[in-house]
Amino acid sequence: MDRRETLKSLLLAPLASGVIATSGCVTSSNNSAARVSWTPLPTSYSYGRTEVEQQRDRELFAESYFREHELITIAILCDIILPNDHPNGGALDAGLPDFVEFMVKDRERYKLPVRGGIAWIDNRSIEKFGADFINITESQRLSICDEIAYPDIQDPDLQPGISFFTLMRNLTLTGYYTTALGFEDLGYKGNTPNIWDGVPEEVLKKHNMTYESEWLKKCVDQTQRDITAEWDDDMNLLT
Amino acid sequence: MAAHEYDVIIVGSGAGGGMATLQLANAGLRVALVEAGAYYDPADEAQRTQLRNPWESPRRGASTARRPFGDYNSCIGGWELDGEPYTQKGDTEFMWWRGRMLGGRTNHWGRIALRFGPLDFKRKDSDGLGDNWPIGYEDVKPYYDKVDKLVGVFGSNEGLYNDPDGFFLPAPKPRLHELYYIKGARKVNVPVIPARKSMLTKRINAERGVCYYCGQCSRACSIHADFSSGTVLVFPALRGGQVDLYTNCMVREVTTDAAGKATGVSYINKKDRQEYRLEGRSIVLAASACSSARILLNSRSAAHENGLGNSSDHVGRYLHDSTGASRAAFIPALMDRDIYNEDGVGGMHVYTPWWLENENLDFSRGYHLEIGGGMSMPSYGFGFAANQYNEFLGARVGGYGNELRDDIRRFYGSRLSIACRGESVPQYNNRCELDPTVVDEWGIPVLRFDYKWTQNEINQARHMQDAMEELLEASGGVLLGSKPGADRDYGLTKPGEIIHEVGTTRMGSNSATSVTNQFGQLHDTKNVFVVDAGTFVSQADKNPTWTIMALAWRTSDYIIEQMQQQNL
Numbered sequence: 001m002d003r004r005e006t007l008k009s010l011l012l013a014p015l016a017s018g019v020i021a022t023s024g025c026v027t028s029s030n031n032s033a034a035r036v037s038w039t040p041l042p043t044s045y046s047y048g049r050t051e052v053e054q055q056r057d058r059e060l061f062a063e064s065y066f067r068e069h070e071l072i073t074i075a076i077l078c079d080i081i082l083p084n085d086h087p088n089g090g091a092l093d094a095g096l097p098d099f100v101e102f103m104v105k106d107r108e109r110y111k112l113p114v115r116g117g118i119a120w121i122d123n124r125s126i127e128k129f130g131a132d133f134i135n136i137t138e139s140q141r142l143s144i145c146d147e148i149a150y151p152d153i154q155d156p157d158l159q160p161g162i163s164f165f166t167l168m169r170n171l172t173l174t175g176y177y178t179t180a181l182g183f184e185d186l187g188y189k190g191n192t193p194n195i196w197d198g199v200p201e202e203v204l205k206k207h208n209m210t211y212e213s214e215w216l217k218k219c220v221d222q223t224q225r226d227i228t229a230e231w232d233d234d235m236n237l238l239t
Numbered sequence: 240m241a242a243h244e245y246d247v248i249i250v251g252s253g254a255g256g257g258m259a260t261l262q263l264a265n266a267g268l269r270v271a272l273v274e275a276g277a278y279y280d281p282a283d284e285a286q287r288t289q290l291r292n293p294w295e296s297p298r299r300g301a302s303t304a305r306r307p308f309g310d311y312n313s314c315i316g317g318w319e320l321d322g323e324p325y326t327q328k329g330d331t332e333f334m335w336w337r338g339r340m341l342g343g344r345t346n347h348w349g350r351i352a353l354r355f356g357p358l359d360f361k362r363k364d365s366d367g368l369g370d371n372w373p374i375g376y377e378d379v380k381p382y383y384d385k386v387d388k389l390v391g392v393f394g395s396n397e398g399l400y401n402d403p404d405g406f407f408l409p410a411p412k413p414r415l416h417e418l419y420y421i422k423g424a425r426k427v428n429v430p431v432i433p434a435r436k437s438m439l440t441k442r443i444n445a446e447r448g449v450c451y452y453c454g455q456c457s458r459a460c461s462i463h464a465d466f467s468s469g470t471v472l473v474f475p476a477l478r479g480g481q482v483d484l485y486t487n488c489m490v491r492e493v494t495t496d497a498a499g500k501a502t503g504v505s506y507i508n509k510k511d512r513q514e515y516r517l518e519g520r521s522i523v524l525a526a527s528a529c530s531s532a533r534i535l536l537n538s539r540s541a542a543h544e545n546g547l548g549n550s551s552d553h554v555g556r557y558l559h560d561s562t563g564a565s566r567a568a569f570i571p572a573l574m575d576r577d578i579y580n581e582d583g584v585g586g587m588h589v590y591t592p593w594w595l596e597n598e599n600l601d602f603s604r605g606y607h608l609e610i611g612g613g614m615s616m617p618s619y620g621f622g623f624a625a626n627q628y629n630e631f632l633g634a635r636v637g638g639y640g641n642e643l644r645d646d647i648r649r650f651y652g653s654r655l656s657i658a659c660r661g662e663s664v665p666q667y668n669n670r671c672e673l674d675p676t677v678v679d680e681w682g683i684p685v686l687r688f689d690y691k692w693t694q695n696e697i698n699q700a701r702h703m704q705d706a707m708e709e710l711l712e713a714s715g716g717v718l719l720g721s722k723p724g725a726d727r728d729y730g731l732t733k734p735g736e737i738i739h740e741v742g743t744t745r746m747g748s749n750s751a752t753s754v755t756n757q758f759g760q761l762h763d764t765k766n767v768f769v770v771d772a773g774t775f776v777s778q779a780d781k782n783p784t785w786t787i788m789a790l791a792w793r794t795s796d797y798i799i800e801q802m803q804q805q806n807l
């Protein structure tokens with residue numbers, strides 16, 4: 001079953017009517033919530049778990065915490081934080097809603113802040129634009145995000161929104177940069193067998209650094225790494 | 240005399256138990272190794288976490304209750320164990336970490352491998368506090384030498400009196416942020432030397448691989464190029480055929496006869512929850528300092544009313560942990576870095592040993608500095624507070640959209656951190672004891688901790704904070720966070736938090752004020768030995784594990800000799 005398809009078809013009807021019921025007047029016919037879709041993440045993993053841990057993961061995947069409305073709101077926020085219109089893809093390409101859902105279920109302490117945060121942002125958006133967040137226009141959404149995306153904003157009314165947005169930004173960035181897309185975006189080079197032989201020469205130069213010869217004498221000569229170590233009685237390495 | 244099934248029963252397969260197992264088995268003794276955790280080998284695909292990408296886990300390396308240092312950490316255990324509580328007396332906040340797996344905590348330890356120096360065994364001589372060890376550096380040196388060669392440790396011979404030289408493998412070259420630190424430390428006259436850690440930067444035998452610099456030792460090494468007790472000590476011992484390994488077996492107590500002599504151990508097999516017994520000529524406890532104390536205290540009998548080896552009421556006393564404090568800085572010069580693979584070995588390549596030995600300070604005992612930073616692999620938490628350093632550049636913190644990508648790249652690898660690890664002065668009143676009412680899921684009474692830092696440790700932490708600020712700023716850093724003041728004990732870690740529990744069965748020549756003799760042999764019961772850090776009289780500002788292994792080897796030689804002389 002393609003989760004994206006399911007989400008798509010589930011979205012249209014209930015949301016539109018839900019919105020009407022709440023606000024009584026939907027100014028925008030542009031129901032972009034209907035278009036939210038993302039690359040689904042796997043729901044089974046193999047990464048050196050004990051039985052107890054496997055059981056825990058299975059339970060988390062089986063648990064449903066978010067209502068559909070909440071999940072769509074999360075998806076829209078993730079998309080605003082890291083949009084897809086980039087060569088290395090964005091939050092939705094990286095399956096962020098699934099990741100956020102998993103993490104929130106895994107960490108009890110995130111549950112309330114995320115649920116409450118979504119309710120807060122809906123209230124704000126009804127107050128300002130007469131519909132909840134997913135049913136207002138894109139520019140209306142951005143105007144709400146602008147109110148809460150910066151911790152230096154002092155307005156006391158906005159503080160809960162700022163906390164929520166900060167949490168969503170943290171989860172989105174961490175979720176994206178821990179995928180292959182994120183590795184690509186960052187240019188990350190590690191996590192592979194290699195031979196560390198110091199900072200590349202051109203980098204040293206840029207930073208005005210050198211390896212002192214005294215220090216280098218204590219360092220491994222990588223051409224000899226496979227020769228079995230032998231010492232004399234005075235602790236001098238001979239090989 | 241009863242025919243014993245085993246010459247020696249060893250409880251616990253961590254640093255101490257692993258070493259004793261290998262040495263005693265190599266001497267031809269019949270050994271039972273009893274371990275409360277499950278079998279573990281990082282080379283086993285079903286258990287491997289090394290070289291996994293973050294997206295192979297649904298939580299991307301985030302911590303869990305079962306793996307507090309992240310879900311790729313090769314730890315089965317942690318601060319809380321299901322069914323195995325511990326309690327606190329008064330407002331004590333002792334943190335107790337327990338590994339429950341073959342190899343114990345040595346699967347996920349930091350592998351910082353430091354010898355104690357001559358001064359460290361005789362601290363009372365220099366400051367009048369605590370007690371001297373009954374042995375000195377010269378007694379342990381031959382064993383440190385042997386451990387270096389058997390296990391493998393990189394480092395450098397610096398000729399420092401209290402940070403002795405060793406049979407070192409060559410060190411890896413410093414990373415860029417470490418070069419910044421070296422430069423900064425030199426400016427303020429603080430020494431920096433290559434780190435001393437147990438990874439094979441060079442081959443030492445045909446069985447183990449040579450490090451390929453994935454930087455993931457805390458996930459345990461599938462080519463066995465770093466030290467874990469399982470891979471380096473227990474596996475070779477098992478190959479010799481002298482050892483029976485009992486995993487998932489939780490020792491309740493040491494059994495004794497009417498005369499008070501130990502006869503074996505009783506344990507619960509966690510799989511069937513039944514109790515079993517093993518008989519042995521000698522018992523070696525290596526369950527970690529507090530767990531071994533717990534076993535002794537639970538081994539009560541008519542001959543040992545107060546618990547085994549506890550006629551002095553010293554079992555559990557003098558429990559002490561290292562002190563700790565940490566601070567970090569943003570290094571503007573490390574913004575917009577060229578990105579290359581600098582994983583190196585797991586953790587730091589350089590460190591600062593204690594440098595103020597003869598200074599007049601308002602605290603006693605020193606500390607060393609561990610250096611952190613670099614372009615590490617993104618895992619859960621990466622990107623949190625993505626552009627917080629904008630604050631220092633006059634740019635706005637927060638926001639959304641593609642510009643966050645630039646922030647992430649700009650600040651990647653621009654953080655430098657220091658963690659201090661210091662020596663505390665052991666206290667008679669800091670202890671673990673049996674909780675009078677609480678038991679674990681097998682009905683075994685659990686430990687209750689009673690531990691307070693003294694002003695000495697608090698003053699030391701204040702000094703750490705000043706030193707870290709000076710060093711980070713000298714390295715070109717802009718300090719992050721605020722400096723903890725007196726209200727927060729200057730950021731002093733909680734007791735237990737550094738995970739260097741030692742001292743609970745300390746050695747000494749006076750049986751009224753110590754639990755074992757200099758060979759870890761109980762004063763009260765000659766055929767019971769302790770080879771974990773319980774025997775430490777004081778802990779030095781060095782991490783304990785290299786000394787645990789040296790002393791475990793020394794005790795093993797003593798056991799072999801005593802058995803040959805028919806004294807055991």
Ligand SMILES: Cc1cc2nc3c(=O)[nH]c(=O)nc-3n(C[C@H](O)[C@H](O)[C@H](O)COP(=O)(O)OP(=O)(O)OC[C@H]3O[C@@H](n4cnc5c(N)ncnc54)[C@H](O)[C@@H]3O)c2cc1C
Nearest residue numbers: 251253254255275343344348349350351490771782783784
């Ligand atoms: C994250 C971390 C980083 C560390 N870094 C360093 C470092 O860099 N340098 C350093 O020197 N030290 C370090 N340490 C400390 C180091 O791991 C310990 O000093 C060392 O492992 C102690 O060895 P041990 O044999 O005493 O006990 P452990 O390694 O704890 O092994 C004890 C074993 O006994 C078993 N056991 C306990 N009770 C029972 C029972 N009743 N019956 C049967 N079996 C039992 C346990 O399951 C365990 O496997 C670190 C520890 C941690 C957790």
Ligand code: SF4
Nearest residue numbers: 450451453454456460
């Ligand atoms: S850094 Fe080296 S020793 Fe450590 S896990 Fe990687 S290969 Fe093994």
